Amino acid sequence: MPEVPAVSRRLLLGGTLAAGAAAGLGPATGAAAATHAAHADDTATPRRRPGQKSMINVPFEPYETVRVGVIGLGNRGSGMATGWSVIPGCTVTAVCDIRADRAGRTADALEADGKPRPAEYGGSEDSYAAMLKRDDIDLVYIATPWEFHYEQGKAALLAGKHAVVELPVATELDELWDLVDTSERTRRNLMLSENCSYGRNELAMLKMAHEGLFGDVTNGHGGYLHDLRELLFSDTYYTDAWRRRWHTRSTASFYAMHGLAPIAAAMDINRGDRMTTLKATATAPKGLADYRERFVPRSHPSWRETYINGDLVTCSIETAQGRTIRAEHDVSSPRPYSRINSLAGSRGIFEDYAGTSATGGRVYVEPDHSGHSWRDFDSYRKEFDHWLWKKLGDEAENGGHGGMDYVLQWRTVQLMRAGLVPDIDVYDSASWCAPVPLSVMSLANMGRPVAVPDFTRGGWVNLRSGLDSRSTDMPPVS
Template structure:
């Protein structure tokens, strides 16, 4: 693919790593003011410091993983790491010691080696990072801990995979970029949806030119989480609900945004340059609380400020437009939208089409008459090599339809 000229770190902020943090900042400022702040916040590289793009990983006979955070996501992914060929979990950590023992016991029961156990205090992870038998650290803690724990892992000489968002402030994101470049260790977003079967088929179709010149994409995270947000057990200490009391932000649009960015070759031929955002009024959580939550519940002391639907409009250097949405507080079926369009056609996922492949497609010259066609045959034709190779293993071993396993397998590879 053609490459754009080298860009300054001021423009790099529009790239795939930083996007998560950009979407987690406030959207109340006027677009021009927000853009100016973004540009001014990008620090300059220190002399001799270079990008980590295309820097290869060291070769390991076995990749040894340490896990920080053993809640719903972390415990499930720990099992996933343990079954990937060429990978072993050597250490697990959580501030709650009972979770550490439960996960370690589960690995032993499944016939895996017992990992070293760290837990019971806020700095247990720092003790784990001193181990010399951990090559890769996977972080699945609440969002506010991602930056300090990710940075500590890099400084300890480990590569890092972090659940989204990687950080919640722009200065934290730049600090992680700088730390990665200084330590020469990679820090990667754990974006499982980039490895979904439909998403990878869409990527292959885009790269093979089926959509012509790609002009726009639409992705997001639209998931009715109201019941879970008010659960007293699902999100420990209500950490996720409390974010809705702190800022107006698009917390989590990457599930839909990342596959679109990949299909547009962001940071591999194009780059994001401008982001504008809008938010609706915050109505959903308060309405749900009024109808279903007892008056003595601690949530009644909270005021929700984040809009139900936050929409980000992102422009790229090549003139493309991406619409990224986040909504977890409205009644609706689940959707990541996952739509890509160009001069010769369009693909729309989550469109209510019941078929083997899901989604619908319309591409010239195959189609005419302004009528959508089923995506199933196209997914079969453009099935990505990852799913052809390990699809059965993914469906048997991985969560979220197998995409978790594909992410972990590809990372270890």
């Protein structure tokens, strides 16, 4: 059965969602309902085909063991293949990469760890299609370069598999719509592999928001600010320099969903609110060319490239409930790493990556605080620590990205084995990735706002559970 969210203080404080959601999680009213009514006639929203139905609140069918096939075995994929293999009740049955030697090395490593040796696929661009014909794969995990995510994610759904796809699931609006439609037709779930949504601070922030500590949430600020210049010019880190080459052919905000997704979850985007418009700005593309001038020899192939992606691309997003989100992307500038991760409302604010406490954040909430002075986040994270981290913290410590990868993988396997509704569904995945093409459209139109599609086709008005899930136990491994 699908999980039902506990009634929290967000339904009792008279906030913007309370009027429509308190009575049995019914539709939102007022401005949200008016927005939805107006959008119902929006010709940009394609109609469902006959027999095509929403995937909202559609659970996985229960699996005794989740059998995973991995496509893409570079830095990310090979590490995550190991991660899937150590989750209770999960096994990696097949691995695939266009470079067959990578599949062999991954299979060797899993076998050396005492795991069953997975079948190996590789050597051509369509090797993954042969892998998808197997009947011993329930979930396909995709970690190839961005330009292949849509094609491979759709193929997995059409093959009857569920899919977890690295960021972004697609880079064009028609591709995002097609993934939504394919999921609805095949009744298979597709989930963005957004590990930051499972970060400890992000989940504590979400719980604080949903318990009303920030009052009525009005705005959020997130992003992906990561100095990747050295890696982008490495000849070995990104195979065939695929990620640097995106900076030569697109002006998009490529990767802002790392910061956007946790803010969207805290605001109940697609679960009582939705993103309606986006406008983008971009600084000049200076960083990569400047780095190349100083550190890259003239014989390097990058000297034949021209960079067009702005160093800092900022997306300003408005929602149906009148909230604003600022999502940023910058991988070309010298700076410490940050996802910003800030949420504010009528009664307080949280800022991550700014504090000096052990947990890294700072907070100011009324009536607890006064005097216009920040307080450390430590005690709040202890109080509002998400049940996933209370349960998995010790196990997750050895996982990638501070444990976020392990929590994401454990939770995905648990959801499938227990037959539960995914925390992140195909509509979240499409919405969080929509700023990639929408930022291009806005920038091409002098930064004017563009409409954000309603991938739920009106289903967003109902409050429902997501990452704010109730505690559940992994079914025992027989």
